[in-house]
Amino acid sequence: MGSYCEIYFDRTEVCGAKSVVPDHFCALFQESDRVVRPSRDEDEESPEVVYEAPRAVVLSRLDLLGCTTTVARERLEAWLATTRETWDEYCADGDWAEKTTTALRSFSVEDWYRRAPEVLATLYTREEATDEIDRHMRDRDGEGWLWFDGYGSLMSLRALLDACAEVQCVTLDVTALIGGGWIEPGAKICDEKRASAPLDPRPLATTVILAEGSSDIRILQRSLAGLFPELQDYFSFFNHAELSVDGGAAYLVKFLKAFAAARAPLRLVAVFDNDTAGRQAHRQANTLGLPDNMVAVTLPDTELARSYPTIGPQGEHVVDVNGKAASIELYLGRASLMAGSGFRRVRWSGFNSTAQAYQGEIEGKAEVEASFLRAVANCSSPAEARAAFPELVEVWTMIFSAVEKAAEVAERKLHGRVA
Structure with missing residues (x-):
């Protein structure tokens, strides 16, 4: 029976x-x-x-x-x-x-x-x-x-x-x-x-998330669990800390080259910061001819970053930092970015001659991350977390969309082979 x-x-x-x-x-x-x-x-x-x-x-x-x-x-x-x-x-x-x-x-x-x-x-x-x-x-x-x-x-x-x-x-x-x-x-x-079946891309294997460093991975992992817990088993995260793997936008491009050259069957998404170095590296990644199971994205532009306080050699100015200084810390909610009565400033740190643009970085990155981790842990529900961190909702919506499009391509190609 x-x-x-x-x-x-x-x-x-x-x-x-x-x-x-x-x-x-x-x-x-x-x-x-x-x-x-x-x-x-x-x-x-x-x-x-x-x-x-x-x-x-x-x-x-x-x-x-x-x-x-x-x-x-x-x-x-x-x-x-x-x-x-x-x-x-x-x-x-x-x-x-x-x-x-x-x-x-x-x-x-x-x-x-x-x-x-x-x-x-x-x-x-x-x-x-x-x-x-x-x-x-x-x-x-x-x-x-x-x-x-x-x-x-x-x-x-x-x-x-x-x-x-x-x-x-x-x-x-x-x-x-x-x-x-x-x-x-x-x-x-x-x-x-x-x-x-950790590497078999159909249908149980997770999509691996790569990012520029261990803090980016930590934030993405915690935010997925807090904002979209019903999807957390469908993703895994590259662990920089476990074997002291180097981080940074340039290294992320090298990782993509290595995975692509090895014809690794796993599904992966590489997430670059929305700053000068990240944008430049993302352009390099898009010239690699990556296979369909590998996708490179940058953090999305946000309304918050369109008018954000900065400081540099010429003083303090409120400017659009999308594409120049929007590292993942700028997506961790307004409360996490506060220092005293205002936002923590972006400090311009140098000129990228290849990109012909300045690179900036939020002040007190570690404090911003710590504030976020406390706040997301204290959210009583995913709905509350999504309301508190709308910029991270945009990040994950973009990642979900990229995975969905890549998976659609894979399904169409598979059907073409077996039809």
Whole structure:
């Protein structure tokens, strides 16, 4: 018989797997989603063990894996075109295929999205089909049209979740696998799966964040945990301190060269400061011809930095420091940047002859970071943290977007190879 795990949209069973939890099921969740609760079955003493996440969170995670609305729709369109061609060939061989061929000619992507919610909701409770399209969408034994990208695949699940707009929660139920002895009761399934495939880019490996130095990494790591904890297991961070690795914009370019030359399969994002040196290094990185799994970005321009106090040889001035002196400390919230009654100033430190621009640095960088770390630790919720640090929200929104675009490219190329 065996035991199964299942994916649910709210209370509706969507798909399942026998004896194991597939990697792509785990890719939708992280260990903090684990919930242990009393069984709904009064005759069952063992608790339910599930992984649950809100719809919006699962959609964000799918985006990071390249399973976006756009790519899912493209994959569905490609499947429909290929399936029509196949059945047209069948129809040429005899009348036996005419009914299905006719149905496919009237079937559209919009029809799939319109029909999918009702089919899914009644897939295991109603056997009678309303028409030929409905019959094929309900086919659970063959190549059913509901699972256009394969049964239980992430791309099919993305399209189904897009189609089922009323769904509030996505759940992975592993209770039966634990009860059947396939999984230990205390096993950290998602953590163990990710640890077993640290470099495999599909689908459990994290995206590695590189930055100019250890303080940048520390800030990015803490801010992700504080502002977007539901996505923290989808990223890991380059550790400068562990082996005393050199930092700086120039070294970050060298790291990218090394990873690219080694054809490292991991997904990574290199984050350069939004200052003169960072901008110059970012331009160099963009000339390297990096592979699709490696992305270089600079910290975004912010409104705060457009009018910021500075000091230099010609005195104090309020100027736009975007692109000249916006290191990561300038993204740590207004409260962290305060010294007395005003902002800590940017001090101009030198002229970069290659970039033909001055480089600046915030005064008291260590104090700014310490103030931020205390403040983010004291936030009572991610929503409070995002409100307190809007510039960091911009940073992470930019990083998420870069990862999503790179993952979309990877998914399209993969589909081109396997189609």
